[in-house]
Each structure stands twice: as structure tokens, then as C-alpha cells.
Amino acid sequence: MSSADIITLPQILSRVPELVSNLPAMIKGSRMAKITDTKKPLGLGVAIEHATSINPNGAAVLYQDTELTYKQFNAWANRIADYLASIGLKKGDTIAVDIENRPELLATVVGCAKLGVCAALINTSQRGKVLVHSFNLVKPKAAIIGAELVDAIEEVRAELDLKENFFFFADQDTLENPGEAPAGYKNLASEIKDCSSENPASSKQTFLRDPLFYIYTSGTTGLPKAVVFNHGRWEKAYGGFGFSAVRLTKNDRIYTTLPFYHATGMVVCWASAIANAGSLVIARKFSASGFWDDIRRYNCTAFGYVGELCRYLHEQPEKPNDRDNQVHTIVGNGLRPSIWKGFKQRFGIDRVVELYASSEGNVAFTNVFNFDNTVGFSPVSYAIVKYDKEREEPVRNSSGNMIKVGRGEAGLMLGEITDKTPFDGYTDPEKTEKSIFRDVFKKGDAWFNTGDMMRDIGFRHAQFVDRLGDTFRWKGENVSTTEVEQILDGFDGIQESVVYGVEIPNTNGRAGMAQVRMTCSHEEFDYQGLCAYLKQELPHYAIPVFLRINEQEMETTGTFKHQKNKLKDQKYDLAQQDNAVYVLLPGESCYQKLDEETQKGIDGGAYRF
Missing domain, CATH: 3.30.300.30 (ANL, C-terminal domain)
Structure with missing residues (x-):
């Protein structure tokens, strides 16, 4: 770590004017990020309906040659919700969803959200035993499978606990051409054709703790765990990123090649677009050689990333038109300090909204101050404590308490578990308890073990160092x-x-x-x-x-x-x-x-x- 990365008071003060100009939106986002009202309707379905009301004819989703307005996209999701309700699915049920990056996946997730059904976002690269495990773990009442994943499902279908209600989405523009469903599947596009396009009443029946989707994470050990991502948590990301940090407008377009079975794409990037009814541009796969051509084709002004993505782009041969793009903001995690400044300079990027979060965690950092080489600032209670790598455990003092590291030092990141920062945990209570440290600084306190080594660089900013354990x-x-x-x-x-x-x-x-x-x-x-x-x-x-x-x-x-x-x-x-x-x-x-x-x-x- 360079000593230049330590955050100082003059540096913080130099960023104040920019933050003041965005103060109203940041205050709104901050309030949403701290919401505790369990009776207020909120979440993904509510947010899509709000965006549709303020920008009905604006582009909601762009993919290849398809462009859907908010009005069209919302109506599609409503038809899915109406059909799923008609076959007996209800709030609290789970549906397994295995579709690659395309509009059908997003419409399915919103349709489920409006009904209060939890969408289990299967990792589309899973096969064999791991796929069977992930599918059966959440006990789905139905499965919605993209044509591109039917073969993977069929290889293990005999081992899946679900025996009926398998639905199919063709790998094409299913609004115009629903395609032919294979034997053993119902064609969802055909089934929903005559369903209601109106907002269902159930949209206003999703609250803070209601499950929105499952995201699968390897956590710290064993086969994938299904992490509950509820509507309240989505609402907090919607406020924190959409309004406070990323700050896109209805004229902005954010390009995302990240898989939507992960929270960076599904939550951070998409919520950033929805907040002010901007546009989400999605690609099926990442292509280093075609990335900037897509950015220019769709007039994108932002994009989502993980560290590898930026490195691959940076390794491409330099071109005279590298700065010929409209991108002003990028959001994601894992941008390496060794290329951070060079990447911004080469492609003319103003803001890097680096973040730190995990699907299951209760602590998050966001680079709202736009400093270099940091995961940013965290408003919630956290601690970075000394860690013994040989013993593979935090260091405790003679009183049995853990010890916080000093500025510039690295240690294990913990997030305090409180009413405002709960740890929702895994589907397995035993695995949930193993992720919690108790009596850390005082008797009775509880902290989530992130499993990550972080460095304290001052003024509630940190740097990611490494991942621990298994x-x-x-x-x-x-x-x-x-x-x-x-x-x-x-x-x-x-x-x-x-x-x-x-x-x-x-x-x-x-x-x-x-x-x-x-x-x-x-x-x-x-x-x-x-x-x-x-x-x-x-x-x-x-x-x-x-x-x-x-x-x-x-x-x-x-x-x-x-x-x-x-x-x-x-x-x-x-x-x-x-x-x-x-x-x-x-x-x-x-x-x-x-x-x-x-x-x-x-x-x-x-x-x-």
C-alpha cells in the first residue's frame, strides 16, 4: 500500500463541494438505506412501477436489437405475475430461475417480485451435482428455464425434487416469437399471452423482510449456499447506489455484461438505472474486443464491472479512439490499484464508484467521495480486527476481546449485527451461526465474519486486501x-x-x-x-x-x-x-x-x- 492512499482531513474537505451539490439525492438515498418500517410497501416491483409512472416511454432495457420501454417491460412482468398467480403460486413460494443475461430473465424476476414469490437465481454455469444441490436446496414450486440451459437441466432432471411446473423461455425475442417448448415444458411466453398487463394488487404487498430472490454464494465452505436477498435489502441498495452513490439520470444508460445471478449486476447496476428511470443495457457475455463498440452503439454513459473486466479491457491494444465514449461513471468491485489511475485516464472516466459488499453480508462500503484505490466509505458499524493467519482466527487480548487494527494496518473485516444492519443468514441455521462472532468487544454483542482481510486507511475508508479461509x-x-x-x-x-x-x-x-x-x-x-x-x-x-x-x-x-x-x-x-x-x-x-x-x-x- 502506498502512503498516498491514506485518507486525510484536507482530502475529505476537498470533496465536500461536489457532495453538497448532490445533497438532496444523497439524503433521500440515505433515508432509504436506513429504512426500518416493516409496514411500508417497497422493493423491486414497487420501484419498477414508479419508474414506469415517471418515464413510461423511456427505454428500460436494451439487448441486442430489442428496446423495451418502461411501459412495455412493466406490462410483460405483470403478465408473468398474473399467470403465476393463476396456477396457484403465492407470496412466500420459490421459483428456480435458470436463464442467461437477457430481458426474459429480468421480466421473470420482476414478475415474481410483484407476486411476492422468491426467484432463486441459479448460477447459469452450474452443472451436474452442484446444479442439483442448488436447485433442490430452495424447494422450488416451479422452474423457469431458458432454452440455452434446457440441456443442463435435462442431464439432472431425474435428480430434481420438482416434477412439474417446468416453464420454458425461447432463446430469442419471445415477445414476438415464443418458439417451440421441448417436451416436458410449458411455453411461458404462450401461456401469459392473454394475461393481465395491469399492475397487480400484490405489488403493494411486499415489505421490508419479504424474500425477493436467492443468490447463491460459496460463502466460506462447502457447496453453494442460498442467500436470502429480501425486498428491504434491495430497497437499501436502491437508495444507497441509485440515489446516493451512482447518481444516474433518466438520460443515462448503464451497460452491464456481469451475470445477473450475482448481486453486482442484478442489484447494484440495475437499481442504479431504475432509481431515476434510466436505461439498462445488457450483454449476454463479456467481450473485451467488442466492449467499447457496444458502449458506443448504445450511447452508454456508465458501466458495471468486476476487477477482471477492467484488467481485460486495459490489456487490449491501445486505440486512438479509446476516449471516444460518453462513459462518465463506472460502478463495481475489484478494480486493481495497479491500473486504477491509468484506466481512468486512458478511457476518460470521471468517477469510479468502487464498492465492497457480499450477498449475505451486513456491511458495505461505497466510494462516494471518488478517491482512488479504495472500496470507499461505510456509514454502518464495522470493525477491522487483528487476525492470526497461522491459527486462522482473530487475535483476542487478555480480557478475551478482539483488537482493532491501527490506521494503515490490515485485519479481518467484521460487520456489527444490529436492527439496522441485520444478518439475514443462509437457508441453513447452523451455517448462519458459524458466520457470527459473539462477545467481540463486549458481552452480548454479535458481529458478522466477512472472511475478508481489509486495510484501514482512515476516515471510515478501507482497502480490500484478500479473502480468507476456504x-x-x-x-x-x-x-x-x-x-x-x-x-x-x-x-x-x-x-x-x-x-x-x-x-x-x-x-x-x-x-x-x-x-x-x-x-x-x-x-x-x-x-x-x-x-x-x-x-x-x-x-x-x-x-x-x-x-x-x-x-x-x-x-x-x-x-x-x-x-x-x-x-x-x-x-x-x-x-x-x-x-x-x-x-x-x-x-x-x-x-x-x-x-x-x-x-x-x-x-x-x-x-x-
Whole structure:
């Protein structure tokens, strides 16, 4: 960390004039972010109806050649809500939703929201055992599947607890052409055709604690957990980002390539557009080479990002028209300090609304002051405490209390659990309790363990440092080491595995690496079979990049935990180990044995991970 990143009082005061000019909107957003009224109708459905009332003919959603006004989009969601109600679905029920980034996904989520039905946002890259787990975990009463995910569902359908009410959305403009639903599915576009386009009364029956959707997170251990994201939490993000931080107008267009099964796209970016009835422009997939062409095509003025996205854009060859765009604001998380200022300068970006939050967490930071190299400011109660990495636990003093770090120091981020900052938890109460520290600074207090190392840089600002425990971040996704270990151990020929994240120079996050013990010599092992198996069972970002072969018993601690710190330090460096190491290079379909020349290429940036 540079000492220049420490926030000083003169720096804070220099930002005051800009904040004062936006004070009315920020006050409104702040009030919404602190709402505790359990009887006031609120949430996504209410917000869409409000945006429709103030800008009915403005563009709500743009995708490829489709442009939907707020009036059209709202009516579509109403028809979905009306139909779902007609088949007996009601407030409190859950629907599994597996659709890639396209308008059908957004209309489905709003339709569910208006009815009070919780949409379980399945990670569209999940396959096999993980998909079955995520689907059955939330006990859905129905499933809405995009044509592009039907094959993935059909592979495991016999293992799904739900046996009826499978709906289909064609992978095309389903408002004009509903397509043909496969056997075993009802065509949702055809079913809703004659349903009511009027706002349902149920829209005004969603309140602070009512579930809006499930977002799946790897949390700190095990298979994906379904995190309850309720309407009140959405309302707080709507106020905090839409009005206070991002501050878009009805003439702004925010471009989002981030997957909408994650909160950064679904909540932060979309709420920022809805707040003042601006436009959301969505892309199915991220393309580094086509990104700025899309920005110009749709006249976008903002975009959402995760750190990898900005790095990929920054690595593209410079062009004379790099600054030929209307983007003034970007919002997201994970922009690396090493490219932060250069990225802003190259593309002519004024504001970086970097944020820190998690789907399940109760503490958030936002860069409302527009400083460089920080996740920003937090108005809620948090603490950064000293952490012992060897013992894998916070440090406590002689009185049994945890110890806050000093300015410039890094430690474990905790969020205080209060009425205003509750921890809604997971579907599993036991997992919820494991995420809570009690008696932290005084008897009876409770704090959420974020699992993240953060640095205190003063005036309630922080920097993200690293992720702790059994989860690491790669390709903008959280990877559960336990989940990957379970999948690896299920392959014939692997006796035992230990998974951890390792740093590759000039990349963001940590790449997956697995130490494996095999039933045969590594020269005879079936790497092709392993790769085919992993591609079927894991999302691409969770497949280990490196395999370290271990011929002996795995080294463990006194409490029988694998010694991951030593493995992380040695990573794939051949000079630090006698083990054979294999690597899955970008663009290759199978692992190959790592040699010194290839390692130099990896360390020197010759391969684009």
C-alpha cells in the first residue's frame, strides 16, 4: 500500500463541494438505506412501477436489437405475475430461475417480485451435482428455464425434487416469437399471452423482510449456499447506489455484461438505472474486443464491472479512439490499484464508484467521495480486527476481546449485527451461526465474519486486501475450495485433494491449485478424463489451473486441517518443491506438465489467464 492512499482531513474537505451539490439525492438515498418500517410497501416491483409512472416511454432495457420501454417491460412482468398467480403460486413460494443475461430473465424476476414469490437465481454455469444441490436446496414450486440451459437441466432432471411446473423461455425475442417448448415444458411466453398487463394488487404487498430472490454464494465452505436477498435489502441498495452513490439520470444508460445471478449486476447496476428511470443495457457475455463498440452503439454513459473486466479491457491494444465514449461513471468491485489511475485516464472516466459488499453480508462500503484505490466509505458499524493467519482466527487480548487494527494496518473485516444492519443468514441455521462472532468487544454483542482481510486507511475508508479461509476469488467469482475438493475426490484415480488459491503475476484474484494424491503414478494418470469430468461438474472458473502431485500423505495441522498456508506460498514454483506440477494453460483442453520455460512464461505474462 502506498502512503498516498491514506485518507486525510484536507482530502475529505476537498470533496465536500461536489457532495453538497448532490445533497438532496444523497439524503433521500440515505433515508432509504436506513429504512426500518416493516409496514411500508417497497422493493423491486414497487420501484419498477414508479419508474414506469415517471418515464413510461423511456427505454428500460436494451439487448441486442430489442428496446423495451418502461411501459412495455412493466406490462410483460405483470403478465408473468398474473399467470403465476393463476396456477396457484403465492407470496412466500420459490421459483428456480435458470436463464442467461437477457430481458426474459429480468421480466421473470420482476414478475415474481410483484407476486411476492422468491426467484432463486441459479448460477447459469452450474452443472451436474452442484446444479442439483442448488436447485433442490430452495424447494422450488416451479422452474423457469431458458432454452440455452434446457440441456443442463435435462442431464439432472431425474435428480430434481420438482416434477412439474417446468416453464420454458425461447432463446430469442419471445415477445414476438415464443418458439417451440421441448417436451416436458410449458411455453411461458404462450401461456401469459392473454394475461393481465395491469399492475397487480400484490405489488403493494411486499415489505421490508419479504424474500425477493436467492443468490447463491460459496460463502466460506462447502457447496453453494442460498442467500436470502429480501425486498428491504434491495430497497437499501436502491437508495444507497441509485440515489446516493451512482447518481444516474433518466438520460443515462448503464451497460452491464456481469451475470445477473450475482448481486453486482442484478442489484447494484440495475437499481442504479431504475432509481431515476434510466436505461439498462445488457450483454449476454463479456467481450473485451467488442466492449467499447457496444458502449458506443448504445450511447452508454456508465458501466458495471468486476476487477477482471477492467484488467481485460486495459490489456487490449491501445486505440486512438479509446476516449471516444460518453462513459462518465463506472460502478463495481475489484478494480486493481495497479491500473486504477491509468484506466481512468486512458478511457476518460470521471468517477469510479468502487464498492465492497457480499450477498449475505451486513456491511458495505461505497466510494462516494471518488478517491482512488479504495472500496470507499461505510456509514454502518464495522470493525477491522487483528487476525492470526497461522491459527486462522482473530487475535483476542487478555480480557478475551478482539483488537482493532491501527490506521494503515490490515485485519479481518467484521460487520456489527444490529436492527439496522441485520444478518439475514443462509437457508441453513447452523451455517448462519458459524458466520457470527459473539462477545467481540463486549458481552452480548454479535458481529458478522466477512472472511475478508481489509486495510484501514482512515476516515471510515478501507482497502480490500484478500479473502480468507476456504474461499478464494477468481474470474470475479468466489470459488469454494471444499466444493472443488469434493468433486476432485469423486474422480476415479484421485485418492485425496487439497484445493487453494495461488497468485499469478498481473492477474486479479487467485487461480485454483489442487494438491492431489493419485492411485497411480502421475505419468499414467488419465488427465483427459479428468478434464472432461471437471468441465461437466464445475463452472469453468472453478476448475483448478494447477495440479501439484503429492506421493505422500497430506500434511495436516494438530486439528487435522490441511496445511494450506505453506502450499499457497510455494504455489506452482518448481524451485520450491520436488513435486511434479501440471498446468491447464489458456486455450488448452488438457493439463500438461509444467517446466521451467513455461513457468517463466506464466510469471512473465506470456499467457492470458
